[in-house]
Amino acid sequence: MIEPETQYPNQYGDVLAYYGRLGDILSRMTIAVAQGTKAAQAYGEGVMRYFQDFNEAFMISVGDFVGVEREKVLEEPPADTVKDYSDLLHMNLGVAEKAVASSIATVAEYHFPKFNEAYDAMLNTLLGKPGKQIDEFFTEQAELLDRVVYDYPQAIKGIRDQYGFHFDNGRYIKAGETDRFVLWQVLPTHKDVTVKKDGKPLITIPPFVLGTNILAFLPGDNKSYVHAFANRGIPTYIRVAKNIWETPAFQVMTGEDDARDTRYFCEIVKKKHGKNVTLNGYCQGGFMALCDILSGELDGLVDALITCVSPMDGTRSPGLAAFLKSLPPRFNQLAYGTKTLPNGNKVADGKLMGWVYKLRAIESEYPLVDFYRDLVMISAGGMVKGPFNKTALAIKYWLAYERTDLPLAVTRLSFDQYNIPISKDGTLPVRLFDRKLNLHRIPEKGIKWLICYGEKDDLVEKETALAPTDFIDVEVAEFPKGHLAIATSWSNPKTEFSLDKRFGKKNQRGPVLFQLEIDQPGKGEGRG
Numbered sequence: 381m382i383e384p385e386t387q388y389p390n391q392y393g394d395v396l397a398y399y400g401r402l403g404d405i406l407s408r409m410t411i412a413v414a415q416g417t418k419a420a421q422a423y424g425e426g427v428m429r430y431f432q433d434f435n436e437a438f439m440i441s442v443g444d445f446v447g448v449e450r451e452k453v454l455e456e457p458p459a460d461t462v463k464d465y466s467d468l469l470h471m472n473l474g475v476a477e478k479a480v481a482s483s484i485a486t487v488a489e490y491h492f493p494k495f496n497e498a499y500d501a502m503l504n505t506l507l508g509k510p511g512k513q514i515d516e517f518f519t520e521q522a523e524l525l526d527r528v529v530y531d532y533p534q535a536i537k538g539i540r541d542q543y544g545f546h547f548d549n550g551r552y553i554k555a556g557e558t559d560r561f562v563l564w565q566v567l568p569t570h571k572d573v574t575v576k577k578d579g580k581p582l583i584t585i586p587p588f589v590l591g592t593n594i595l596a597f598l599p600g601d602n603k604s605y606v607h608a609f610a611n612r613g614i615p616t617y618i619r620v621a622k623n624i625w626e627t628p629a630f631q632v633m634t635g636e637d638d639a640r641d642t643r644y645f646c647e648i649v650k651k652k653h654g655k656n657v658t659l660n661g662y663c664q665g666g667f668m669a670l671c672d673i674l675s676g677e678l679d680g681l682v683d684a685l686i687t688c689v690s691p692m693d694g695t696r697s698p699g700l701a702a703f704l705k706s707l708p709p710r711f712n713q714l715a716y717g718t719k720t721l722p723n724g725n726k727v728a729d730g731k732l733m734g735w736v737y738k739l740r741a742i743e744s745e746y747p748l749v750d751f752y753r754d755l756v757m758i759s760a761g762g763m764v765k766g767p768f769n770k771t772a773l774a775i776k777y778w779l780a781y782e783r784t785d786l787p788l789a790v791t792r793l794s795f796d797q798y799n800i801p802i803s804k805d806g807t808l809p810v811r812l813f814d815r816k817l818n819l820h821r822i823p824e825k826g827i828k829w830l831i832c833y834g835e836k837d838d839l840v841e842k843e844t845a846l847a848p849t850d851f852i853d854v855e856v857a858e859f860p861k862g863h864l865a866i867a868t869s870w871s872n873p874k875t876e877f878s879l880d881k882r883f884g885k886k887n888q889r890g891p892v893l894f895q896l897e898i899d900q901p902g903k904g905e906g907r908g
Contacts, residue, residue: 401508408505411515415522422525429529430747433780437735441716444732448715456710467708474706475742482743486752494521520764527764528754536780539773542600544593545620551599555617556648558641559629563648566606566616569599573611580684580899581615581649582658585642585665588790589733591782592620595662597868598774605662605688605867608879608892615653619645624727624785631725633787635812639672646681658684658895662867663840664794666690671793671810673827674817684898685822686891688832688866689840693847694798699838701798703740714795718788728791730783741838771868806851819851830894832857832866839863857888866891 453461501517503509545552547564556563563583568575584606586592595605595618610616619642624630629637646657659682661669666687672678673685695701704712717736719729738745761769793810800809806819822829831854833845840863848854859866859877870877870890877883879890889897 405505408513408515412518415515415518419518419522419525422522422529426525426529426751427748429533430751433731434735434738434747437731437738440719440729440732441735444716444719444729445711448713452710460710464708464710468711471706471708475739479742479746482746483748486749490752490756524755524759524764528751528758532754532758532768532776535768536773536776539770539777540781542598542770543596543774543777545596545618547620555652556645558644560622560627560633560637561630561641561645562620562622563645564618564620566596566610566618568610568613569602569604569607570611573613575610575615576613577615578654579613579615580655580658580895581617581653582609582660582686582895583642583645583649584609584616584618585659585661585669586618586620587663587665588621588668588784588786589730590663591778591784592618593782594778594864594867597871598770601770602872602874603771603868605871605879608871608873609660609895611873612880612892612896614892614895615649617645617649624787625721628723628725631721631723631727631787632789634789635668635671635793635810636675638668638790639675639677639812642669642672643677643681646678650681655899656683657681658686658898660686660688660891660895661690662688663690663863667692667794667797668790671808671812671817673825674808674819674821675812675815676821677813679825683825683827684895685827685829686832686894687829687845688891689834689837689845689863690831691794691797691840691844692831693802694794694844695801696843696847697798697841698843699841700736700740701844703736704798712799714788714792717791719785726788728786728788730785733786733791734783775864775868802847802851806848819848822848822854823852828855828894828898830855830857830889830891832859832891834858834862834865835860837863855889855894857890857894858884859890 456464497512498514498517501512501514504511505514545564547554551567551569553565553567554562555565565575584595586595596607597603597605599607606616606618622630642659646659649657659669659673659678661667667690669685670687670690670692673682691697714728717729717732718726720726743749757772758764758768763769796809802808802819808817808819810817829848831845831848833840833842833856835842835858837845842858846856849856859870861869866879869875870879872878873880877890878892880892880896882889882893
């Protein structure tokens with residue numbers, strides 16, 4: 381008997397190849413289905429995780445709104461209430477429309493190329509063509525989503541050992557304390573640098589909203605705002621707020637308390653180094669430093685001021701000020717963002733404040749958009765197989781874990797300056813010690829002032845930061861990028877816009893160079 385493979389060699393080989401090919405296709409399709417199911421599960425969990433913080437803030441907002449309106453609705457005329465609610469609904473629909481439109485655009489931009497890639501992979505598998513196969517495509521998607529949804533959050537938590545301040549590691553010296561703050565001296569991280577005891581000292585005032593740790597972003601990687609000063613031998617100090625949930629004196633702190641505590645710390649530092657102090661405020665800390673100086677409480681102690689990405693006239697903000705103006709006046713009040721602590725003290729809800737910032741830029745801050753932004757970053761950045769980018773991890777840590785509540789009286793100062801402009805004679809819309817705070821006091825007292833701002837800052841825009849230049853002569857330095865770049869990217873001395881260099885078309889000087897040169901009379905005067 382003649383065997384089939386001998387009698388019909390070509391046909392039998394074709395049949396074997398066909399069944400072998402069919403088996404390979406079925407195997408790959410089975411793997412693709414399993415990996416696709418795994419990817420879909422991770423995708424669903426990822427979307428829920430990214431919405432968790434946003435939804436939590438939303439529920440807090442609803443609770444605060446109902447609590448305030450429960451009384452206010454009985455006080456306001458019914459016709460006014462109907463109009464206000466109608467205007468609020470109209471504004472909310474506008475925000476929702478932007479969120480939906482941005483989400484659709486983001487999803488489409490990401491998935492349309494993926495559909496084409498999946499189609500090509502399917503054809504390769506079915507037709508036996510070389511190139512990416514369908515199981516490989518879905519395996520890649522599953523690995524990417526696993527990396528974003530499960531590994532990334534763990535890596536974010538793990539960066540804490542390298543991120544921010546660790547005052548117990550021996551690299552800081554406690555220099556003073558009040559009921560509300562602790563003053564720490566920041567020592568150099570570079571072993572070949574020693575602090576100049578007779579150098580001009582500098583006290584950094586961190587923002588209340590952003591927190592303190594952002595100013596010591598990644599010290600071990602030369603990305604730390606305060607260490608950029610300390611590593612040049614400058615006597616560098618930072619004023620650190622105590623835990624608001626455990627410190628009643630901080631919970632009820634006023635602007636006057638802020639000025640008194642700053643004066644106390646300046647007295648300590650001036651006595652130690654024999655020179656007047658430079659106040660160095662970042663974001664909201666810059667506005668508070670300015671107010672403290674203008675109050676007169678720091679006369680004879682402070683002769684220089686540095687403000688970085690600091691809001692000086694919030695009414696000029698194209699973003700946040702415009703958002704606040706879109707609110708019906710009835711709802712543009714701090715009461716809707718105030719919570720009562722167990723001891724009865726009222727504070728501004730930090731989580732809700734952060735949520736408001738997201739709402740005013742909902743197109744880029746909506747959770748679904750953020751989720752896809754991380755998908756793209758991790759995929760394109762080679763982080764599916766390789767290590768995560770430490771800068772991205774540290775920023776995510778800051779966003780996730782650095783929100784805190786704020787003293788209500790201090791929050792009101794910022795609230796007022798976002799709703800009331802600087803007057804024509806240069807007077808701020810707030811008072812300390814019932815004194816007018818006028819910008820002309822800066823040149824009258826011979827105080828040197830450097831304003832640094834981010835070219836693409838969408839949180840504290842250029843118009844907001846540079847408002848004082850309309851009234852007095854102030855040195856200016858423009859940095860590329862956004863709100864955090866000065867504290868992260870440009871704090872590295874190896875970068876083009878390092879804080880200790882001159883840069884740009886106008887040969888502007890960074891804040892570290894400013895501090896070094898004003899300590900040497902007659903050297904390096906520069907105007908932006």
